[in-house]
Amino acid sequence: MTLRRLLLAAACAALPAAHALEASAQGTIRIxxxxADIPLTHGQPDQGFEGNRFTGIPLYDSLTAWDLTRGDRATPLVPSLATEWAVDANDKTKWIFRLRQGVKFHDGSDFNADAVVWNVRKVLDREAPHFDPRQVGVTATRMPTLRRAERIDDYTVALYTSEPDSLLPINLTNLFMASPAHWERKRAAAASAEAAWNAFAADPSGTGPFRMSRFVPRERAEYVRNDAYWGNKARAERIVLLPIPEANARTAALLSGQVDWIEAPAPDAIPQLRARGMRIESNAQPHVWPWQPCFAEGSPLADVRIRKAINLGIDREGLKTLLGGLMVPAVGTVQPGHPWWGNPSFQIKYDPEAAKRLLAEAGFGPQRPLSLKVQISASGSGQMQPLPMNEFIQQNLREIGVNVEFDVIEWNALFTNWRRGCKDPSARGAHAINVSFAAMDPFFAMVRFWDSKMAPPVSNNWGHFSDPRFxxxxxxxxxxxxxxxxxAALAKLHAAGVDEALFIWIAHDVAPRAMSPRVRGFVQPQSWFVDLTLPYIQ
Incomplete structure (x- = not known):
């Protein structure tokens, strides 16, 4: 028996046998x-965008949303719980949102303007009785200019920002609407607001296309279709989510029939999966897998020559081969031809000799090699295959005279550290952090990294980059x-970012998923997210 077969057999044995019993359940998709854990279910998920994908969008709705129904185009922003919106012509810090009428939360209470104000306060108003600090970090950093909400009438709200911000409607895709009435019932039986939110997470109430039916932390979450949903009803009757952080274990679960769908299959397992009749889904998506540099005093990556050298020292085509072709080499946050590409003069490519020359200019060479420490994870949302990928890059950089040490930590801890910055003790002296990110909108792609006002704890300028030009x-x-x-403004910003090598750009994911042929109706959009109302089990 080969090593891979032994690993798969062991991984199968490690999974709870109860999972296999659900295979015969009509209309149940097991993912x-x-x-490593079920993302938070109280309305503002953790675990990166895998949280939004699996415990945000299915259970909850936001005021605005992404159209995930097609795979042949970039995903456009569409109305959701808000039907229309506009900025005030006389006050660009005020937005008016008209709300969808007739929408019910899972507990039967009404969605209205009061619910929107309540949900804004849960993450922005420390004096609110339902304020939850745990939800702030995963929400406020994604919409940092939002300051408050005001009810105008039952189905109209005004949202106010700290400065004119044309990106607010996009940012609001991250604010999910939880039921105030359901939380108040939990609070009446709980000792504290925190305890009420814990009870809410175990029995959540949103307006989404699925309702929670069972929740076991670190083991599983089970959903049933919300037949009272205001939008298109889900085709599947049930969804079962299982945390399986190790790629071989996920592969084993799919091959043994314990699940119907796995995220991020191991590249070397794909031929075997295809040979067994499994379908591999992938698509280009606005995703960046980078090293984000620290610009603090004393960091070698504060030197643009070193940042450029690292970018030139990575063999992205070789990395693509390692991943079985399941990546796009990154030469910026967006690709040439994108409206935000601009015209950068620095060309990111594999040129180890040019990299060595730049390192020599910065004072490093064979007699004085450069040492770097990078904080990474072993798995996680959008992280692709972080251990083999980083080890490949480590070998590349050793060949140009750069010694890389990795600080490997759990994904959710890494994601939390990302909001604390490289000056925080949590960075443990790292000169870069490897957190993949979405680039489907300007704020997520560039603004939160290159605006000095976005330094921690405001948002994700982990490296404390500060430049008045930017x-x-x-x-x-x-x-x-x-x-x-x-x-046009974003194209200028992106070109300047590439020319300053503000990231070590490495890869764009193509979001590979492996599925049983029994899964039908699935659409792989050009997005980190998927529409779970579309697939079903034949």
């Missing part, structure tokens, strides 16, 4: 996630309410 370019993009003008 093996990369997360602050001005960000402000120009944020205050451009015309889409064409905003794209």
């Amino acid at each position: 093996g996630m990369t997360a 602050d001005a370019m960000v402000a120009e993009a944020r205050t451009s309410f015309d889409a064409t003008a905003r794209d």
